[in-house]
Amino acid sequence: MVVFTGTPQNFEQDPSNIKTYKKGEVRYDEIFDYFFDIYNTGLTKIFGGRGTIETEMLKIFWNNIFPSIDSWKLHASNDKETEKALLRFTVNHLLELLDDSGICFPEEMYILPLNPDHLKTGTIVSKKETREKYIVLSPSCDLAKHNGKFKTDRILVCGIENNNVSAQ
Secondary structure, eight states: OOOEEEEEEGGGOSSSTTTEEEEEEEEHHHHHHHHHHHHHHHHHSSSSSSSSHHHHHHHHHHIIGGGHHHHHHHHHTTTHHHHHHHHHHHHHHHTTTTTOOOOOOOOOOHHHHHOOOOTTTEEEETTTTTEEEEEEEOOOOHOOHHHHHHHSEEEEEEEOOOOOOOOO
């Protein structure tokens, strides 16, 4: 979405990341180029009624959730936990789509800003006294919380070497 107007000062930007173009200062082809650049990211193929996510969500429901609906109903006594479990189940199936992709960008792996209340597999933590860094290797099922406590009393971590390699 963009706003193309002769009076951009009258447009209240909410959300603030909507592009505003002033008539007479920008050519139409520049606005179309902006849309084509977004299209070229593949974003429009992922989202929307006919996008990859919606298509795969239908498959996950009919192929994986619906056939085991009786099992899920047994867990439904605690609806919020069952809802979270179904969401994790669905997201894990969506992640299966990506197993064969070769290229990985940092933006897709580093979730920012971090939520300090959620320790997860792959989280990087540091020791307060020495600032040594570690990566959490415990499986997600062990890091699940029940009544505010982790399922396990131990967490597996692996030290990360500091090579102090400077960029050239």
